[in-house]
Structures are given as C-alpha cells and as structure tokens.
Amino acid sequence: ETGVTQSPTHLIKTRGQQVTLRCSSQSGHNTVSWYQQALGQGPQFIFQYYREEENGRGNFPPRFSGLQFPNYSSELNVNALELDDSALYLCASSPDLQRGGETQYFGPGTRLLVL
Amino acid sequence: ELKVEQNPLFLSMQEGKNYTIYCNYSTTSDRLYWYRQDPGKSLESLFVLLSNGAVKQEGRLMASLDTKARLSTLHITAAVHDLSATYFCAVDPNNAGNMLTFGGGTRLMVKP
Numbered sequence: 538e539t540g541v542t543q544s545p546t547h548l549i550k551t552r553g554q555q556v557t558l559r560c561s562s563q564s565g566h567n568t569v570s571w572y573q574q575a576l577g578q579g580p581q582f583i584f585q586y587y588r589e590e591e592n593g594r595g596n597f598p599p600r601f602s603g604l605q606f607p608n609y610s611s612e613l614n615v616n617a618l619e620l621d622d623s624a625l626y627l628c629a630s631s632p633d634l635q636r637g638g639e640t641q642y643f644g645p646g647t648r649l650l651v652l
Numbered sequence: 653e654l655k656v657e658q659n660p661l662f663l664s665m666q667e668g669k670n671y672t673i674y675c676n677y678s679t680t681s682d683r684l685y686w687y688r689q690d691p692g693k694s695l696e697s698l699f700v701l702l703s704n705g706a707v708k709q710e711g712r713l714m715a716s717l718d719t720k721a722r723l724s725t726l727h728i729t730a731a732v733h734d735l736s737a738t739y740f741c742a743v744d745p746n747n748a749g750n751m752l753t754f755g756g757g758t759r760l761m762v763k764p
Contacts, residue, residue: 570750579656579740579754580695593751627694631750640685641750643695 541630541644549650550618558613558647560628567633568592569611570641571603574625586611623651654679654745658755666763668730673758675724675741683744684717684724685752688737695740699726731762 542561550556562569568587572580582595586605600616609630615622625648629641655678665671675684683702687695699708701717701724708715712735714727724741738759742752 568750570752572752572754579742579756580752582751582753585749585751593746593749595751629695629750639750640697640700641752642697643687645694 541628541642543626543628543644543647545647546645547648547650549652551652552618552620554618554651555614555616556618556649558615558626558628558649560611560613560630560644562609562611562628562630563642565632566630566642567609568631569605569609570629570631571611571613572627572629573597573622574627574646575621576624580627583613618651620651623649625649654743654753656741656743656753656755658739658741658758660758661756662759662761664761664763665728665731667732670730671728673726673728673739673741673760675726675755677722677724677741677743677753677755679722679743679745680719681722681743681745681747682719683747685742685744686715686724686726687740687742689740689757690737698739728760731760733762733764736760736762 570585571583574580584594585592589605605611625646627646628644631641632639686698699715704719706717738757742754
C-alpha cells in the first residue's frame, strides 16, 4: 500500500505567478484535504475534496482552487501568488467520509517560496 | 470561529521526567487528533480520540479527551530524546468531516 505522495517537493515562484501542486492519495482513499503551514505555525485547512466535489473550504480566497480526479488524486492551484503564500503545503487523504472519525494520512508536503 | 490553543508552546525537559501538554478548544466536538512533526517533515498521526473520556496510550505517550471541558491532554512519561518534536492537536468541528483546525503546536525538546 503506497502512502500519500506530493510533487514537487520544493518550488520557487515570483509574486503574481501561478502554481499547481499535485497530490496522490493513499490507495483506497477518496477524500483529500489540503492544508497550508506557515513557518512555525500549525497547518490551516484550505479545502477538501470528496469524490471529485469540493466538500468544504477554509478561510482562503478564491485564488486558491482545486481539483480531484477520478483516481482521487488532486491538485491545488494558486493564482496571483503573494509573498505570504510562502509555506509548506500539505495534502492529506482519508478513507470514505461516511465511516466517520478516520485519521488523515499526510503527504511529505511541497515547500513553496514566493519571491 | 473555532480556536484551538495549546500550552505550553515550548517545552524543554530532561530525560526521564514526566510532563503534560494541554489542548483547549472553543467549540463542541467529539473528535480530536494528535500529530507529531519532526523538523522539515510532514505530520505523523499519533492518536485519534472519538468520544468523551477516550484515553489512548502508545509507548511513553498517553492522550485523553474531555469533551465537556473541551480539553485534551498529551502526557509524556519518562521522556527520552527521541520524543523531541513538535506536537499538534487538531479538532474536527464537523465531527467526521476531517476538516481539521490545528493548534499552534508545542515544541518539545528532551535533553539527555
């Protein structure tokens, strides 16, 4: 059973650019959540996808958008990058939400630096 | 707005000592999670607490949940250097939604 994988591992962009981060969920998991973790802080929930639909969203502007594909992999897109977007972006997958209370398994993260 | 507060934020302790990390949260929830993060690494799941009074133990770590007090504790027994890491608690305000709100973390350093 493969774990959660993310790509790329590191990325440097300039202000105003756009970025796409990718996540492959753990085998058998149909729920993917994305989190942003600024340096020295706890992760903040961005949004969640369940069976290819956005299932919930945190307090992030619309320039943060996402997709989930039929194989349950996912993308996080950020437009018009700002300096404050520099952070570790974590993807987490979990089994079917209907089961309730399942733990999430986090990927290794993508470290984004915006200059 | 849900708030999750951990204390202490930083904890330096000697090997062999006991200590407790506290996690308070501001909304009703029956689901609380503890994670560990090593520097530069991702989050590792430690405990999932799903009901009032839940207690789970793994090695030198024991976690408990009091949903009425909106409090969870992570107790460390006879600390060893390998436990040095940052520990996060997280609350699922939607109960089974897995849209977690994390605390700010407790950075633990265990000195030999």
